[in-house]
Structure formats: structure tokens, C-alpha cells
Amino acid sequence: MTAGIPPREDPVTHVADLPGRAARYAPWPSWADPAVIDALRDCGVSAPWAHQAEAASHAYEGRHVVISTGTASGKSLAYQLPVLSRLAAGEKANALYLSPTKALGADQLRSVSSLDVPGVRAASFDGDTPMVERDWVRAHANWVFTNPDMLHRGILSQHGRWARFFRRLSCVVVDECHSYRGVFGSHVALLLRRLRRVAEHYGASPVFVLASATTASPASFASRLTGVSCEAVTEDASPRGARTVALWEPPLLEELTGENGAPVRRSAGAETSRILADLVLEGARSLAFIRSRRGAELAALGARRILSEVDSALSETVAAYRSGYLPEERRALEAALLSGRLLGVATTNALELGVDIAGLDAVVLAGYPGTLASFWQQAGRAGRSGDSALVVFVARDDPLDTYLVHHPAALLDRPVETAVLDPANPYVLAPQLACAVAELPLTLSELEVFGGAAAQEVLAELAEQKLLRRRSSGWYWTSRDRPHAEVGIRGTGGEQIAVVESDSGRMLGTVDPGSACFAVHPGAVYLHQGSSYVVDELDLETGLAMVHAENPDWTTTPREIVDIAVLSTEEKQDFGGVSVCLGEVAVTSQVVGYLRRRPSGEVLDHTPLDLPEQSLRTRAVWYTISSELLGTDGVSGASRAAGSSTSGASASSAPSGDSGASVGSAPSGGSDASAGSASAGGSGSSADGEAGTGGHRVGTESAGPVGTGEETRVSGRGSAHEGGRTPGGAGLVPARVPGALHAAEHAAIGLLPLFATCDRWDIGGVSTAWHEDTGEATVFVHDGHPGGAGFAERGYAAIVPWLVATREAIVSCECPTGCPSCVQSPKCGNGNDPLDKAGAVAVLGTVLGALRQHGA
Numbered sequence: 001m002t003a004g005i006p007p008r009e010d011p012v013t014h015v016a017d018l019p020g021r022a023a024r025y026a027p028w029p030s031w032a033d034p035a036v037i038d039a040l041r042d043c044g045v046s047a048p049w050a051h052q053a054e055a056a057s058h059a060y061e062g063r064h065v066v067i068s069t070g071t072a073s074g075k076s077l078a079y080q081l082p083v084l085s086r087l088a089a090g091e092k093a094n095a096l097y098l099s100p101t102k103a104l105g106a107d108q109l110r111s112v113s114s115l116d117v118p119g120v121r122a123a124s125f126d127g128d129t130p131m132v133e134r135d136w137v138r139a140h141a142n143w144v145f146t147n148p149d150m151l152h153r154g155i156l157s158q159h160g161r162w163a164r165f166f167r168r169l170s171c172v173v174v175d176e177c178h179s180y181r182g183v184f185g186s187h188v189a190l191l192l193r194r195l196r197r198v199a200e201h202y203g204a205s206p207v208f209v210l211a212s213a214t215t216a217s218p219a220s221f222a223s224r225l226t227g228v229s230c231e232a233v234t235e236d237a238s239p240r241g242a243r244t245v246a247l248w249e250p251p252l253l254e255e256l257t258g259e260n261g262a263p264v265r266r267s268a269g270a271e272t273s274r275i276l277a278d279l280v281l282e283g284a285r286s287l288a289f290i291r292s293r294r295g296a297e298l299a300a301l302g303a304r305r306i307l308s309e310v311d312s313a314l315s316e317t318v319a320a321y322r323s324g325y326l327p328e329e330r331r332a333l334e335a336a337l338l339s340g341r342l343l344g345v346a347t348t349n350a351l352e353l354g355v356d357i358a359g360l361d362a363v364v365l366a367g368y369p370g371t372l373a374s375f376w377q378q379a380g381r382a383g384r385s386g387d388s389a390l391v392v393f394v395a396r397d398d399p400l401d402t403y404l405v406h407h408p409a410a411l412l413d414r415p416v417e418t419a420v421l422d423p424a425n426p427y428v429l430a431p432q433l434a435c436a437v438a439e440l441p442l443t444l445s446e447l448e449v450f451g452g453a454a455a456q457e458v459l460a461e462l463a464e465q466k467l468l469r470r471r472s473s474g475w476y477w478t479s480r481d482r483p484h485a486e487v488g489i490r491g492t493g494g495e496q497i498a499v500v501e502s503d504s505g506r507m508l509g510t511v512d513p514g515s516a517c518f519a520v521h522p523g524a525v526y527l528h529q530g531s532s533y534v535v536d537e538l539d540l541e542t543g544l545a546m547v548h549a550e551n552p553d554w555t556t557t558p559r560e561i562v563d564i565a566v567l568s569t570e571e572k573q574d575f576g577g578v579s580v581c582l583g584e585v586a587v588t589s590q591v592v593g594y595l596r597r598r599p600s601g602e603v604l605d606h607t608p609l610d611l612p613e614q615s616l617r618t619r620a621v622w623y624t625i626s627s628e629l630l631g632t633d634g635v636s637g638a639s640r641a642a643g644s645s646t647s648g649a650s651a652s653s654a655p656s657g658d659s660g661a662s663v664g665s666a667p668s669g670g671s672d673a674s675a676g677s678a679s680a681g682g683s684g685s686s687a688d689g690e691a692g693t694g695g696h697r698v699g700t701e702s703a704g705p706v707g708t709g710e711e712t713r714v715s716g717r718g719s720a721h722e723g724g725r726t727p728g729g730a731g732l733v734p735a736r737v738p739g740a741l742h743a744a745e746h747a748a749i750g751l752l753p754l755f756a757t758c759d760r761w762d763i764g765g766v767s768t769a770w771h772e773d774t775g776e777a778t779v780f781v782h783d784g785h786p787g788g789a790g791f792a793e794r795g796y797a798a799i800v801p802w803l804v805a806t807r808e809a810i811v812s813c814e815c816p817t818g819c820p821s822c823v824q825s826p827k828c829g830n831g832n833d834p835l836d837k838a839g840a841v842a843v844l845g846t847v848l849g850a851l852r853q854h855g856a
């Protein structure tokens with residue numbers, strides 16, 4: 001694959017061989033119903049693998065369990081066997097299956113139905129279920145397949161109509177539970193508590209069976225998600241072929257420069273097309289994962305173009321795949337790949353969940369998928385017993401990807417992260433408690449289930465708003481209206497902004513109000529299901545963004561001005577001139593214009609916009625550095641003067657979507673769907689807010705091996721600024737401080753997803769050479785969702801490994817003065833200016849020095 005690439009451009013940074021493994025079987029459990037065993041045998045399952053039998057027995061015997069094993073390790077059997085066995089035996093034991101996407105639910109329903117076990121009446125109940133069928137499902141189904149959105153709006157909200165089903169509810173299956181993270185995860189955690197409460201009301205006490213990709217501490221995550229204590233089954237006994245993993249960094253292009261003259265690498269998408277074409281030429285059945293829908297289409301197109309030059313018939317063996325495809329289309333595609341009629345498929349993460357494709361010859365990942373769980377889930381599609389398979393990870397122009405290809409241990413040897421969620425977030429708790437009280441009066445004794453004191457506080461506020469009433473026996477809903485319809489469980493946004501196509505009047509999707517100004521501002525390119533639209537008008541009053549179909553060869557990046565104020569400091573640690581804090585902040589942002597860029601990064605123009613200010617109350621982690629440590633103490637025009645005259649900060653800001661990430665809550669269908677959020681930039685501060693896509697997670701415990709802390713020298717010509725140094729500390733002259741902090745902040749935002757199971761879209765940042773609330777140079781990284789989703793906490797807990805990785809990511813990049821692989825942000829509202837790469841390394845070195853010296 002590297003044939004034809006000049007040695008000086010060798011893109012392969014690391015190669016690792018992962019050994020294969022033989023299957024370990026267990027006998028069928030004695031309780032398993034013979035009809036179910038026969039049906040499974042007919043499908044090629046001669047005996048369960050050991051982990052399947054173990055998990056299934058936990059569930060059958062009434063112990064809540066999470067099975068957390070690799071891709072295609074047969075997790076479905078762990079819940080199918082106990083549920084089907086009870087139903088086949090004629091027990092009145094209803095089951096509820098929940099999946100994060102409708103498509104996955106449909107796949108699982110088909111798989112259960114195809115077993116054709118007598119006594120099983122399985123049916124789906126989601127947004128697509130026709131009204132006439134809904135009554136039948138409520139009256140007769142004994143296994144209902146649904147998703148959290150429908151459970152919230154269509155089942156719990158009218159549980160009286162489901163009394164028959166709830167009375168017999170004996171098992172709740174939560175599939176792909178690792179995807180319940182951040183704000184969505186926090187909602188689902190409370191939703192599951194509501195489900196338990198309603199089931200108890202009807203006298204049922206169902207067992208929870210959770211299936212998860214491999215994650216660290218699955219038992220504690222599952223327990224946090226469900227609110228009940230769960231056993232974990234993690235020893236994977238399924239067979240696996242040997243794999244070779246290659247890490248690949250596209251070379252810098254000599255002929256092209258990006259923003260502010262920065263060097264640009266060949267794009268991960270173009271590189272992936274080439275690799276995919278090479279694999280197809282070798283006859284290897286291959287899957288390439290691309291992060292955006294458009295990227296997937298383009299990668300397939302690119303590979304086809306390359307192949308058509310060799311043999312036009314070969315180009316027909318490559319296709320694209322993304323969400324929005326019908327189940328039949330998915331099945332046809334799976335069959336074509338398995339038969340070899342298709343050799344290469346470029347896909348979004350829509351093929352990550354719920355597809356029965358395994359044993360491929362090669363998998364290419366264009367860019368880090370956001371979490372290790374997803375990385376291994378995608379990589380796990382490769383590996384045939386007998387033959388060795390190939391996994392190629394192609395780095396995108398991004399600090400996290402750069403870090404990973406230069407620190408293979410962080411990718412290959414690290415325990416998979418735990419998903420982060422925070423069911424105590426008041427912005428999530430309030431609407432969820434309102435729904436809970438509307439479903440059934442809430443008694444004092446039930447308070448603990450919803451977070452105890454935190455819940456009590458929220459209930460008092462709801463009572464003040466006259467939404468509910470407190471009586472001696474508990475809390476009662478007072479309104480005749482149900483709150484459910486108003487509560488979107490994929491964000492914290494309140495009334496969503498509808499994105500509507502002007503010509504047809506068709507609603508394409510919705511966007512969180514907090515992110516509307518930068519996701520669907522006038523002129524913005526909006527992507528939906530692989531099609532591209534341009535926004536004509538955004539009306540925040542009526543909640544409408546009007547768009548028309550257009551496929552321009554540029555993307556848009558909003559510019560924002562952002563201010564951040566500290567509302568409360570909850571944690572603070574001092575490390576001699578450096579403080580690290582965690583607390584609540586108010587972020588005020590205003591989109592003031594947008595840039596149009598070509599895919600190469602070239603900026604076409606800047607258009608000003610007049611949009612209202614948005615405010616976001618959320619949680620942040622921040623560190624401050626004294627002027628003494630920065631080296632600006634006593635230097636004339638010290639840091640206080642280095643920023644702008646308004647809030648004494650540096651200049652730059654802002655979030656926006658990169659070309660691929662569609663912002664806005666997506667229908668519950670697509671697994672490459674996204675959910676919106678708010679974010680920030682900075683009035684006179686450097687700020688980078690980024691809005692939510694449906695992303696991913698970590699934990700300090702799993703962060704150990706990352707960032708060795710060994711000193712690495714700034715490579716390339718990082719000493720370009722040497723003239724601007726003063727002796728002592730970071731040794732920066734005041735003029736360099738804003739750019740140094742801004743660059744350090746960009747890279748820190750890029751690296752937090754390694755520790756906090758978030759996407760960089762879920763967080764924002766602000767840096768300033770002097771902040772009025774801290775009185776010092778400060779770098780803030782904040783959650784992008786109201787009330788926070790636990791990401792700032794993770795950053796605070798992992799401050800040392802996080803900043804070590806941040807520094808190493810910058811140092812690992814060979815560019816001279818900063819590029820998208822290290823300190824430039826694609827979403828910077830201030831055009832990535834000022835940025836001081838060498839200054840950032842000096843600042844981070846100084847901060848880490850202080851942290852270590854004072855025992856962090």
C-alpha cells in the first residue's frame with residue numbers, strides 16, 4: 001500500500017500485530033428451552049460461547065447484568081436466550097428492548113423474529129409504527145422493541161394504556177449502552193429510573209440486561225445508567241482472527257497552504273480513497289469508516305475513480321453507505337460484501353451498530369471515531385479466522401489524531417474508556433422530574449432514586465413555578481398538560497429550531513436553540529442525510545430555519561465573540577503560581593459572521609452577520625498562571641495589557657461545524673445522527689465552542705498510560721519565536737501570551753475527548769491573558785451543554801495526563817508554527833489568530849512543571 005510513496009513521505013508511523021484467539025464454548029444452560037436451542041442451532045449456533053452462557057444465566061436468574069465484549073462477540077444471544085426461553089415456556093414474562101437507534105431496533109427485531117420461537121409475539125413500537133398497529137402491540141406483544149425517545153414520549157407518558165404490558169414486565173434490554181453518554185446519557189439514566197418506578201407501580205421488578213462495546217468499568221457504568229447494581233461479564237470467548245494495525249499520518253503537502261499560511265496535510269478522506277482502491281485491487285473485502293456522510297460518499301467516489309482507471313468493472317465493486325438506508329438495503333449491502341460482489345464500502349458509523357458484518361480482510365478508519373470503544377468496534381469488523389487481517393488508522397488534520405499516531409500506546413494499549421454521564425445535571429433533572437411526577441406522584445422515599453438532595457432542590461424550583469405541588473405525602477403534578485412533548489432527551493435545549501426546506505415545506509431536522517446561530521445562521525451549509533442545503537433565513541422567534549438544496553464546494557465556519565464569567569468556583573487546587581479550578585460559568589456568545597472555505601482549507605471570504613447574543617450556563621475546568629510564572633512579571637506592558645482593552649484578553653474565538661458534522665438533533669433513526677448544543681468564543685478572549693454531535697467518552701483510571709511525561713523537544717522550527725522570550729518561567733514577553741494561551745487551549749480542546757468521552761463538539765474553550773474574575777492569565781474549557789454533562793469534571797480529574805497529552809500532541813507535530821494537526825482549530829471564530837505554537841509548549845511545560853513540583 002505504501003508502494004510508490006517516496007521514503008521521506010513514509011506515512012506509516014507504527015505497525016502492531018494483534019494475535020488471534022480460538023473460541024471457548026460452554027454447554028447450553030439447563031434452564032434454556034429446547035425450542036430456543038433448536039432455533040439457534042438452525043442458525044449456526046451449535047453451543048454458546050462461555051461469556052454468552054454466563055451473562056444469560058445472570059439474567060435468567062434475576063441478576064442485573066452488563067455484557068461488555070468485542071465486536072460481533074454474540075452479545076445478542078446473552079439476552080435472547082433468557083427472554084425467549086421464558087416466553088417459549090409459556091411464562092407471562094414480557095420484555096422491553098431499547099436501542100439508541102431505530103435501525104438497530106429493527107435489525108434486532110428481525111433477528112428475533114427469524115428464530116420463529118413459539119409463544120413469542122415480538123413487535124416494534126417506534127415513530128414508524130402505524131397507528132393501527134399500536135393498539136395491537138399494547139394489547140398483545142410480549143417483546144416490544146423501541147428506543148429511549150419512544151419510551152419517553154409514547155410509553156411512559158401514557159403508561160395506563162400499557163398496564164397489561166408493565167404488569168408482566170420481567171426483562172429490560174439496553175443494547176449498545178455505551179452510546180448513552182453526555183446529556184443524552186444523563187436523560188436516559190433518568191428515563192430508566194422512571195421506567196423502573198412505573199413498572200413497580202404495576203407490581204413488576206424487571207431485570208436489566210445491558211450490552212456494551214468493550215469499556216472500562218462496565219459494571220459501575222451500567223449501575224450508574226440504570227440506578228441498580230449490575231454484574232459485569234467481560235471475558236470474551238468468541239473466536240477472533242489475527243490483525244495487523246497500521247497507524248498512518250498523511251504527509252504535509254508542499255503545494256498548498258491553509259489559514260495564515262499554515263501547512264496542510266493530504267486529507268484523510270483522499271488518503272482513504274487511495275488505500276481503499278489499493279485494497280480492492282488486492283481483492284481484499286474492506287470497509288472504510290469516515291466521520292461524515294458527505295465524506296463517506298466522497299471517499300467511495302474517489303476510490304471508484306482511481307479503480308476505473310485500472311478497470312471500469314472494478315469501480316463497480318465499491319459503494320458508499322450511510323444512515324437513512326432501509327433495513328433491506330443494509331441487508332443487501334451486507335450480503336454483497338460477504339459474497340465478494342462488493343469489495344470496498346465507505347461508510348459513516350451507521351455501519352458500526354447492528355450490522356452482522358465481521359471477518360473482513362481490512363478496515364480503514366479515516367480519523368479517530370471519538371472513543372476507543374468506537375475504534376475497537378469499527379476495527380473489530382476485520383479479522384478472519386485463519387488469515388491475518390489489516391486495520392489502517394489514517395490521522396486527520398487534528399491534534400488528537402496527531403497525538404495518537406505518534407503515541408500508539410494511547411490507542412492500542414489503553415483500556416477502553418467508560419462513558420461519562422451526569423444524572424444530577426439540574427437541566428436534565430428538572431424536565432425528567434417533571435415527567436416523573438406527571439407520570440405518578442413522587443413520594444419522599446423515592447427521592448433517592450433521582451439523586452436525593454439535588455432532586456429535592458429541583459422539585460422545590462418546579463413547585464415555585466407552579467408546575468407541581470408539594471403535599472405531605474410527596475409531589476403532585478398540577479397541570480392537565482403532560483410535560484413530555486416539551487422535553488427533548490437528546491439535548492438540553494428547550495424549544496428546538498426546525499430546519500425546513502422552503503420549496504417543499506419538508507422538515508429536515510431540528511437544531512438546539514443554543515446552537516442555532518452557528519449551525520443554521522443565514523448562509524450556513526447544512527448537511528442532512530448526505531444532502532447539502534444552504535440556509536436562507538433563521539427566525540429565532542418562530543423557531544424556523546428556512547433552507548434550499550444546494551451543493552456548494554465550500555463549507556461555512558461561523559465567527560463568534562464570546563465572554564465567560566465565573567459564577568462559582570467549586571474546586572480549587574493551588575500549585576505555586578498555577579491554580580486548577582472547577583466550577584460554574586456563564587458563557588455569552590454572539591455569532592458575528594462566517595467564513596466560506598474550500599475543502600482544502602482555503603478561505604474564500606468573510607460575511608458579517610447580525611444575530612442576537614446567546615447565553616449558556618454550564619460547568620468548566622480552568623487553569624490560571626501567574627504573571628511571574630509566565631515570565632511577564634515586571635516586564636513593561638505585562639499580561640494585563642496584552643489582551644484587548646475590553647476584557648483584557650487576547651483576541652479570537654469560536655465554534656461551528658466542520659464540513660461533515662451536522663449540528664442539530666437528528667431523528668432517532670440514524671446512528672450517525674447528531675445532537676445540538678451551545679458553545680462559545682470570547683469578547684476579546686480566544687474562545688472555541690463547539691456544538692454537539694452524537695459522539696462519545698473516558699476516565700482517569702484508564703488514562704494512566706497516556707502521556708509519559710517525558711520531555712520532548714519542540715520539533716521543526718518551533719524556535720521561530722525565540723526572540724520573544726524573557727528569562728524565568730515560560731519566559732514569554734507579554735505580546736506572546738495571548739497566542740500561547742490560545743494555542744494551548746485549542747490543543748487542550750482537541751485532546752480532552754481522550755479523557756472525557758466527549759466529542760470536541762461537546763466542549764468549548766476561552767483563553768485570556770487576563771481574566772477579570774481570576775485576575776490572571778486563564779484557560780477555560782467548558783461543557784457545551786447547559787448545566788454540563790460531566791466533561792469538565794473529567795478534565796479536572798485528569799488534569800495532568802490531559803495537559804501532558806496536549807503538550808505532546810503539539811510537540812509531535814512537525815509543522816513549524818502551528819497547523820490543524822496541532823494548534824489550529826477548524827472552528828476558531830477568530831481565524832486562528834493569534835496562535836503561538838512554541839509559546840503554547842512553553843506555557844504547558846511551565847504549568848506541568850508547577851503541577852508536578854507541588855505534587856499533582
Ligand SMILES: Nc1ncnc2c1ncn2[C@@H]1O[C@H](COP(=O)(O)OP(=O)(O)OP(=O)(O)O)[C@@H](O)[C@H]1O
Nearest residue numbers: 045047048049070071072073074075076077354356
Ligand atoms: N455461540 C455462537 N457460535 C457461533 N456463532 C455465533 C454464536 N453467537 C453468536 N454468533 C453469531 O455471531 C454473529 C454476531 O452476533 P451478534 O450480532 O449478536 O454480536 P454482537 O456482539 O451483538 O455484535 P456487535 O458488536 O455488532 O454489536 C451473528 O452472526 C451470530 O449469529
